[in-house]
Amino acid sequence: MNQNQDKIPVGVVGSGAMGTGIAQVAATAGHEVMIFDNSTESITRSSESLKKVFNRLVEKGKVSQADADTILGRISYCNNLEELSSAKLVIEAIVENIEAKKALFSHLEVIVDDDAILATNTSSLSIASICAACSKPHRVLGIHFFNPAPLMPLVEIVSGVQTSGETLVEARNLVDSWGKTTVTAKDTPGFIVNRVARPFYGEALRILEEGIADAPTIDWAVKEIGKFRMGPFELMDYIGNDVNYAVTESVFEAFFYDPRYKPSFTQKRMVEAGWLGRKTKRGYYNYAEGAVNPEPTKDEKLGQEIVNRILLMLINEAVDALYLNISTRDGIDLAMTKGVNYPTGLLKWADKLGVQTVLKGLQELHELYGEDRYRPSVLLKKMAKENARFYTENVLEN
Numbered sequence: 001m002n003q004n005q006d007k008i009p010v011g012v013v014g015s016g017a018m019g020t021g022i023a024q025v026a027a028t029a030g031h032e033v034m035i036f037d038n039s040t041e042s043i044t045r046s047s048e049s050l051k052k053v054f055n056r057l058v059e060k061g062k063v064s065q066a067d068a069d070t071i072l073g074r075i076s077y078c079n080n081l082e083e084l085s086s087a088k089l090v091i092e093a094i095v096e097n098i099e100a101k102k103a104l105f106s107h108l109e110v111i112v113d114d115d116a117i118l119a120t121n122t123s124s125l126s127i128a129s130i131c132a133a134c135s136k137p138h139r140v141l142g143i144h145f146f147n148p149a150p151l152m153p154l155v156e157i158v159s160g161v162q163t164s165g166e167t168l169v170e171a172r173n174l175v176d177s178w179g180k181t182t183v184t185a186k187d188t189p190g191f192i193v194n195r196v197a198r199p200f201y202g203e204a205l206r207i208l209e210e211g212i213a214d215a216p217t218i219d220w221a222v223k224e225i226g227k228f229r230m231g232p233f234e235l236m237d238y239i240g241n242d243v244n245y246a247v248t249e250s251v252f253e254a255f256f257y258d259p260r261y262k263p264s265f266t267q268k269r270m271v272e273a274g275w276l277g278r279k280t281k282r283g284y285y286n287y288a289e290g291a292v293n294p295e296p297t298k299d300e301k302l303g304q305e306i307v308n309r310i311l312l313m314l315i316n317e318a319v320d321a322l323y324l325n326i327s328t329r330d331g332i333d334l335a336m337t338k339g340v341n342y343p344t345g346l347l348k349w350a351d352k353l354g355v356q357t358v359l360k361g362l363q364e365l366h367e368l369y370g371e372d373r374y375r376p377s378v379l380l381k382k383m384a385k386e387n388a389r390f391y392t393e394n395v396l397e398n
């Protein structure tokens with residue numbers, strides 16, 4: 001791919017939620033986009049939803065009618081993969097299934113030119129295994145958008161062991177030029193965000209299971225005291241308990257059953273009961289019309305304890321991700337603020353609390369429960385010994 005060739009044609013495979021959003025982002029940035037899907041219904045849905053999105057943007061005055069028409073005019077659909085032959089970047093967003101993705105990539109690589117980049121939007125599969133389906137794996141990588149792609153600024157860029165440095169740089173420059181915040185992540189389960197965020201749900205579920213507080217109280221504490229935009233239970237209900245459970249289960253398995261990522265029976269039972277959240281009108285909350293949900297217990301002391309415990313676990317995960325070179329300090333902090341709207345980067349938060357305080361809190365939990373789930377990261381221990389900080393500059397006031 002020639003870097004100077006500004007608006008290269010882009011291909012998108014899969015016209016579901018992610019493919020449609022990614023196509024919108026690329027077309028808005030000026031690229032001609034061809035979307036392939038093997039389901040005509042999905043293509044129809046995608047095209048209708050894009051029209052609706054742009055109608056709304058025009059109504060709100062965010063885009064002029066002329067610009068909306070131009071952007072929509074750049075997006076075409078096809079039901080034959082061969083029509084992606086001129087694309088210089090293809091982003092795959094099909095079903096999360098390794099065999100389906102491998103079959104697609106091995107077909108795709110003979111259709112496009114040798115200098116085209118092939119990317120996957122997978123959330124949980126290994127990039128190395130997708131690269132391995134191709135005879136030219138050096139031009140294959142992960143470009144992981146967040147949902148909804150047009151609104152969420154973060155994009156994780158993930159190289160497989162086979163991916164060339166040139167492919168990484170070209171793909172990153174291109175996505176940067178679309179106005180996204182890119183961070184590079186190591187090809188490990190959950191990359192940055194889906195790994196570091198696990199305790200947000202897992203520890204909240206544990207607090208609920210132990211009867212320390214109910215879901216509305218935990219959500220209240222996390223929002224009011226922790227300043228997170230959503231509480232863990234309302235967020236799980238929003239994502240879908242089935243989807244959230246599947247991610248937790250796959251991360252647990254992918255980490256060779258590390259107890260830190262152990263799924264919760266509470267969540268499993270919710271899935272088994274069909275209480276999937278908003279989409280079934282019943283989850284941790286009742287979404288039926290006229291339903292009255294319990295009020296939180298607004299006890300400041302209890303709320304602070306809840307936030308501290310979840311936060312300690314999140315910080316430990318972020319520190320461990322840094323220790324294991326999943327990304328850089330800035331990459332990890334940016335990922336959590338731009339990918340899941342955390343109020344502050346977790347490593348910055350560790351500095352605010354003090355590394356020694358964080359370690360002490362984790363050690364107390366570890367001692368009390370005797371579970372490996374609460375083991376502090378080696379990096380945290382090393383830093384506490386040296387009374388070190390993550391940020392040396394005076395950045396904590398920001």
Ligand SMILES: NC(=O)c1ccc[n+]([C@@H]2O[C@H](COP(=O)([O-])OP(=O)(O)OC[C@H]3O[C@@H](n4cnc5c(N)ncnc54)[C@H](O)[C@@H]3O)[C@@H](O)[C@H]2O)c1
Nearest residue numbers: 014015016017018037038039042093094095096122123147
């Ligand atoms: N939904 C999210 O929150 C999210 C966030 C980040 C990444 N992802 C990842 O993005 C990918 C797509 O997710 P989604 O939520 O858009 O799924 P989706 O189910 O909404 O859409 C998938 C689309 O792919 C099509 N498809 C399936 N197999 C195909 C094939 N072999 N060839 C062509 N088209 C095929 C389907 O018809 C469907 O239109 C997955 O890998 C997922 O893990 C999802």
